[in-house]
Amino acid sequence: MLLKLRILSLLLLLCLVLTACQTKPPVATTAPIEPNCAHADQNDDGLCDDCTANVVIVIDFYAINDLHGKLSDTASQPGVDELTTYLKKAKQTDDHVILLSAGDMWQGTSESNLTEGNLITDWMNQLDFAAMTLGNHEFDWGEDAIEDNAELADFPFLAINIYDRDTNQLVDYCQPSVIVECGGAQIGIIGAIGDCYSSISAEQTGGIYFKTGSELTHLVKEESKKLREQGVDFIVYMLHDGAAGISGSTITDRQLSSFYDISLSDGFVDLVFEGHTHNSYLLTDSKGVHHLQGGGDNKGITHVEISVNIANQNRDIRESEVVSTGEYASLPDDPVVEELLDKYASQIAPADRVVGTINHYIGQREAQQLVADLYYDAGVERWGDKYDIVLGGGFISIRSPKHLPAGEVTYGQLQALFPFDNELVLCSVSGRNLRDEQSLCLLHQLRPVRRGRAEKYRPECDVLHHCRYVYVHLCAQWSDGDRAI
Numbered sequence: 001m002l003l004k005l006r007i008l009s010l011l012l013l014l015c016l017v018l019t020a021c022q023t024k025p026p027v028a029t030t031a032p033i034e035p036n037c038a039h040a041d042q043n044d045d046g047l048c049d050d051c052t053a054n055v056v057i058v059i060d061f062y063a064i065n066d067l068h069g070k071l072s073d074t075a076s077q078p079g080v081d082e083l084t085t086y087l088k089k090a091k092q093t094d095d096h097v098i099l100l101s102a103g104d105m106w107q108g109t110s111e112s113n114l115t116e117g118n119l120i121t122d123w124m125n126q127l128d129f130a131a132m133t134l135g136n137h138e139f140d141w142g143e144d145a146i147e148d149n150a151e152l153a154d155f156p157f158l159a160i161n162i163y164d165r166d167t168n169q170l171v172d173y174c175q176p177s178v179i180v181e182c183g184g185a186q187i188g189i190i191g192a193i194g195d196c197y198s199s200i201s202a203e204q205t206g207g208i209y210f211k212t213g214s215e216l217t218h219l220v221k222e223e224s225k226k227l228r229e230q231g232v233d234f235i236v237y238m239l240h241d242g243a244a245g246i247s248g249s250t251i252t253d254r255q256l257s258s259f260y261d262i263s264l265s266d267g268f269v270d271l272v273f274e275g276h277t278h279n280s281y282l283l284t285d286s287k288g289v290h291h292l293q294g295g296g297d298n299k300g301i302t303h304v305e306i307s308v309n310i311a312n313q314n315r316d317i318r319e320s321e322v323v324s325t326g327e328y329a330s331l332p333d334d335p336v337v338e339e340l341l342d343k344y345a346s347q348i349a350p351a352d353r354v355v356g357t358i359n360h361y362i363g364q365r366e367a368q369q370l371v372a373d374l375y376y377d378a379g380v381e382r383w384g385d386k387y388d389i390v391l392g393g394g395f396i397s398i399r400s401p402k403h404l405p406a407g408e409v410t411y412g413q414l415q416a417l418f419p420f421d422n423e424l425v426l427c428s429v430s431g432r433n434l435r436d437e438q439s440l441c442l443l444h445q446l447r448p449v450r451r452g453r454a455e456k457y458r459p460e461c462d463v464l465h466h467c468r469y470v471y472v473h474l475c476a477q478w479s480d481g482d483r484a485i
């Protein structure tokens, strides 16, 4: 790259656990759990052979992934006010509830973006989340924002595999795992970010790296052994990565292998909550371990009820489900969202600013085309029209709710469609690089975008959310791979 000029973010341009616990009665209860008894249950009748206490604990996990800041109701989806009611109700009727998040919670709406995630973290505090795995989008505003949120959070951020390049140590704003004590049971939760390093802006990841593949498997196994040695009864693995395009209820080892090593299901982890791919599923792997993901963007959450025998470590999945928005969208609003919006009112005020009016419904295709044109116009305005080819990168695809209704358009609506703080960059690329798929990835997935024609985008490699839109002046033939252009 010979010349690199940046302009303001796309959006400026567009202006145009620990939980209280009570035991369900899975088996006869004859006595409360006696803390001083070591507990044994050799005949596996759910009662301690010595003190006769019920040693089977039933625990309900609720996990959210990829909320992407969807705090407020919109015309196309409910906000978290109804979800809050749903989760609070679950806690009222069952004290053995553990709330978890598999990452990508913050980036995606003005309310969340303008507070750099604080508002969502605050909401998670109100609900007593036990832990959250860091997702790639938690890095969108840099590590300082993660540290700031870590300070605000009443729960730990988890990721066993985010390492500091200088020290070769785990970064200090997250931890590999946490043990949550619930009703006498010890629940170990291990967090990991998937192999999505390349989907984070290089600027934000210069000082860190992710251990993936066999290195990650090794880390998780070691952590699992450590947790079991500490007396943990059940291990949840919370991974910011997951399956895509899987139908049915089972997943083969091969399908899993892109994000999960099946050997972890040999007793190292007992349940896996996933994220990142925004898919909705409940899958059982070849060793019987359940993998769940709730869709993302508040389209649903996942729920698993387990029982653990704390005397002999027998464990069972009693219920496992994806709870879709429809199951909670008609519940009354919990006031917590309004209270949080009030609390952060001054920071999020720009979201309500009306930036224009449209006289017809704008669907996904039209919106994307408008953006492609906008990139072009902004580039021409900045650098002149001698750069006759515009290469857009990364994620021109718009985000949920993917459309704009007719009428006044607010900054907040636009930011929900294009939440990423993209920049326009002018650079030169060699013809060879343009033709080389690998390099295209490195160059943040360039693709031709000409005025009036946003070409269909089919990524060949990992989709990049954070990208730089690149203007390239092609003065050499594409066939001449050696010449810089």
Ligand SMILES: [Zn+2]
Binding pocket: 066, 068, 104, 137, 276, 277, 278, 296
């Ligand atoms: Zn996501």
Ligand SMILES: [Zn+2]
Binding pocket: 104, 135, 136, 137, 196, 240, 275, 276, 277
């Ligand atoms: Zn993600």
